[in-house]
Amino acid sequence: MHDDGRYDDPRGSASDHVSRETSYPGWSPGGSSGTSGAGPSADGVTPGSEAPEPTPVRRSAEAVSRPANAPADGRSDGTRRNATASARFEPAVPQQPTPDAVRDAAPHPPVAGAVEPYADVSVDPSFVPRETAEDDDPPLAMEAMRAVQILNPSGEVTMPRPERTRVMCVANQKGGVGKTTTTVNLAVALALHGNRVLVIDLDPQGNASTGLNVPHHTGVPDVYDCLINSLPLEEVAQTVEGIPNLWCVPATIDLAGAEIELVSVVARESRLARAINAYPGHFDYVFIDCPPSLGLLTVNALVAAEEVLIPIQCEYYALEGLNQLINNINLVRQHLNPKLEVSTILLTMYDRRTRLADAVEQDVRNHFGDKVLRAVIPRNVRVSEAPSYGQSVMTYDPGSRGATSYFEAAQEIADRGVKEPVGRNA
Ligand SMILES: Nc1ncnc2c1ncn2[C@@H]1O[C@H](COP(=O)(O)OP(=O)(O)OP(=O)(O)O)[C@@H](O)[C@H]1O
Numbered sequence: 302m303h304d305d306g307r308y309d310d311p312r313g314s315a316s317d318h319v320s321r322e323t324s325y326p327g328w329s330p331g332g333s334s335g336t337s338g339a340g341p342s343a344d345g346v347t348p349g350s351e352a353p354e355p356t357p358v359r360r361s362a363e364a365v366s367r368p369a370n371a372p373a374d375g376r377s378d379g380t381r382r383n384a385t386a387s388a389r390f391e392p393a394v395p396q397q398p399t400p401d402a403v404r405d406a407a408p409h410p411p412v413a414g415a416v417e418p419y420a421d422v423s424v425d426p427s428f429v430p431r432e433t434a435e436d437d438d439p440p441l442a443m444e445a446m447r448a449v450q451i452l453n454p455s456g457e458v459t460m461p462r463p464e465r466t467r468v469m470c471v472a473n474q475k476g477g478v479g480k481t482t483t484t485v486n487l488a489v490a491l492a493l494h495g496n497r498v499l500v501i502d503l504d505p506q507g508n509a510s511t512g513l514n515v516p517h518h519t520g521v522p523d524v525y526d527c528l529i530n531s532l533p534l535e536e537v538a539q540t541v542e543g544i545p546n547l548w549c550v551p552a553t554i555d556l557a558g559a560e561i562e563l564v565s566v567v568a569r570e571s572r573l574a575r576a577i578n579a580y581p582g583h584f585d586y587v588f589i590d591c592p593p594s595l596g597l598l599t600v601n602a603l604v605a606a607e608e609v610l611i612p613i614q615c616e617y618y619a620l621e622g623l624n625q626l627i628n629n630i631n632l633v634r635q636h637l638n639p640k641l642e643v644s645t646i647l648l649t650m651y652d653r654r655t656r657l658a659d660a661v662e663q664d665v666r667n668h669f670g671d672k673v674l675r676a677v678i679p680r681n682v683r684v685s686e687a688p689s690y691g692q693s694v695m696t697y698d699p700g701s702r703g704a705t706s707y708f709e710a711a712q713e714i715a716d717r718g719v720k721e722p723v724g725r726n727a
């Protein structure tokens with residue numbers, strides 16, 4: 302390790318990386334496709350890469366006493382079933398984000414007896430902290446201000462609404478790159494700022510349903526019913542509690558069989574498109590969270606969408622396999638959906654302590670140009686904690702860097718939708 306606050310990458314120096322990045326097999330003209338679905342560990346966290354937390358975790362007393370994975374409201378999935386009935390896509394009821402979340406975002410006084418993050422090492426004069434409080438989280442006053450802006454309790458701050466529905470397919474066949482996290486947080490950010498948003502969980506893992514705290518146990522009507530049994534979206538969509546104007550079509554384990562069952566179904570590639578097109582003008586945004594594969598489920602998402610949003614993790618293998626995804630997108634455009642385009646690239650899990658992250662960012666920006674959002678999502682522990690409380694980071698810790706970055710990304714997407722003729726349905 303050097304004293305400049307960056308970690309050495311075990312694979313070599315920064316200059317090594319640059320030369321290696323340019324020779325990704327996935328990017329060579331006519332090169333073979335990379336590996337698929339062979340992403341990093343499930344949570345994408347490299348041991349030792351997470352910085353020590355400079356401030357105690359801020360969460361409500363309720364959240365602290367609640368076991369991980371417990372529903373935020375303490376109700377069983379069964380009682381939430383009724384949410385489906387109220388999910389008819391009716392005009393939004395003016396509803397504000399929970400006041401608890403706003404209160405929690407305010408600076409807290411120091412907890413008596415709390416251990417200072419660097420207390421143990423401060424006696425060691427040679428210790429140089431890798432991250433300062435300022436680096437990891439904004440100063441408290443700024444943080445509280447950002448939290449209010451993000452939760453938008455007054456409803457004053459709005460993001461521009463597109464003229465027509467923008468259907469965005471969030472896809473990358475590599476696993477664990479942040480597809481679900483991106484879907485959930487962008488959807489919440491846009492919904493908190495005056496947009497009507499539908500999230501379609503198209504991954505049998507059901508992570509987006511979990512992240513939005515929407516019941517998705519066996520027996521709950523889900524996206525499988527839309528695809529295979531032609532159930533209208535309206536009958537399977539559920540309202541997302543605490544977030545006005547946000548709906549979610551959940552995925553249950555039934556969806557795992559859909560890839561095979563779809564093979565023998567008429568118009569198997571356009572089942573989802575048909576379901577979405579039955580509701581023209583109901584939503585400003587439809588986000589489709591894809592599974593980490595390029596099978597029929599992802600093809601259905603690509604046929605239903607006009608825009609593809611590709612989250613790219615700022616890691617060494619980030620670009621491998623992207624060629625395969627781009628080829629599939631091109632095939633779908635040629636044969637099934639001429640309006641499809643890659644409109645947005647989002648860099649996720651950026652770790653500014655590594656030169657590797659810089660190198661990957663440069664590579665991606667060089668290749669995709671202004672499709673890459675200026676906002677970059679940092680690796681942030683609040684982002685990974687939020688789903689275990691059935692929340693997005695926007696509501697779990699709205700002052701955190703993770704929330705701020707997703708808010709900025711959402712703002713950029715909304716602005717682009719107004720300025721550029723992308724993503725508008727005919
Ligand atoms: N910015 C971030 N900082 C820290 N952890 C993150 C961040 N983004 C995502 N994670 C964590 O990384 C893991 C993978 O994220 P996520 O589930 O969103 O990826 P995915 O691409 O949807 O995965 P899959 O391919 O399995 O569907 C999760 O545990 C998530 O909490």
Ligand SMILES: [Mg+2]
Pocket residue numbers: 480481482504508590591592
């Ligand atoms: Mg996912």
